[in-house]
């Protein structure tokens with residue numbers, strides 16, 4: 001009788017002894033959680049397990065149990081052995097010397113001499129008899145582990161466990177479930193099956209924490225649209241096993257580095273308000289980064305922090321000095337009235353109605369700030385108090401006498417979005433350019449839009465697009481589950497709420 005995929009996996013694991021576990025690279029909470037959970041379980045089962053990851057572990061994930069067992073380097077799949085027959089002559093010393101492209105092994109006999117007939121060459125025992133890849137859509141995602149040892153993936157059986165829709169099914173056994181929120185979600189029933197097979201407990205609180213970390217990170221803490229009822233059910237089940245969800249949330253979502261806090265403090269202390277025009281902005285200069293030790297990456301969430309500090313604002317800007325002479329501006333328009341895309345387009349940028357961006361080149365930072373703020377003030381002054389009649393604002397120059405068409409500069413797409421066909425930006429009138437001493441502003445060239453990785457991220461993007469298109473249907477049971485799950489996992493202080501309470505509330509439609 002043919003076995004199910006899960007049975008084949010259990011069978012292959014049971015008959016193997018030296019198992020190589022490979023998370024995709026760069027690693028994330030799901031790939032590491034899956035590899036380390038398997039590591040712990042296989043160790044308990046008495047197997048020799050090795051985890052190798054081509055790229056370093058991100059700082060935020062270093063709290064994961066057993067993270068130190070991961071090694072970066074792969075020593076090759078098997079040894080090469082040179083055997084010398086010592087029946088005729090004894091060995092006195094062995095040494096080796098390395099020349100450019102070769103190694104000389106120098107064997108000095110105690111007496112007599114060795115000949116070529118005394119030497120035999122063969123391969124040592126294979127280091128691994130099974131490879132399990134997790135969260136890996138393609139062998140290339142294993143980085144140098146695959147590139148340096150491609151033949152290993154043909155000579156040793158590979159079990160491929162993944163949830164990416166792009167998975168190329170490269171394994172001897174492929175367990176690819178694209179409806180799963182994460183690879184760790186797929187692993188839970190397998191590990192339980194393995195427990196049944198061997199008749200003892202293998203999933204402990206550490207294993208459960210690793211598995212839950214995969215679900216939490218891949219669903220964005222149950223916020224992304226890949227958060228299915230099953231993801232929720234599996235997460236609840238892992239809590240029963242002792243998964244430490246508060247620890248995961250704390251390290252992944254609530255821990256900020258000291259340099260990041262300093263940078264945020266500095267930027268937030270510089271917030272400027274223009275009440276009349278309902279404009280709020282702040283700046284990040286190269287000096288801010290140097291003085292705080294912060295990085296450009298660490299400024300990522302600041303615009304959202306600005307938004308929450310300015311609930312009444314129509315236009316929120318973060319003006320960043322990327323490098324001397326290059327300023328990038330993020331625009332958010334949280335309330336009705338202003339359109340971020342229109343604002344960004346005045347400067348040759350673009351984006352979405354609520355979030356957009358643009359760049360200003362070849363200006364001193366202070367000059368660029370003044371230029372941007374003054375132009376947006378002009379833009380706002382006509383409309384800030386007249387919101388109801390102008391639900392979708394137009395640039396201040398509605399009908400310019402002469403229009404300068406900039407056809408070779410595409411907008412900056414901050415969020416994954418394709419430019420529309422024949423997009424032209426009516427940037428400024430020629431008259432404006434003549435009058436404006438700062439009019440040597442250059443418009444930026446297109447930026448490369450990062451491609452979304454397939455899998456949960458695809459679903460996220462789809463959902464994002466759907467929301468943007470305003471196609472979001474009425475709140476469904478699934479939405480309620482997501483909402484409740486998010487609250488449940490992010491409010492550990494509300495101790496009275498149990499999983500049953502929540503399920504009840506979801507069914508009741510609260």
Ligand SMILES: [Mn+2]
Pocket residue numbers: 030031135163181182183218455
């Ligand atoms: Mn994943």
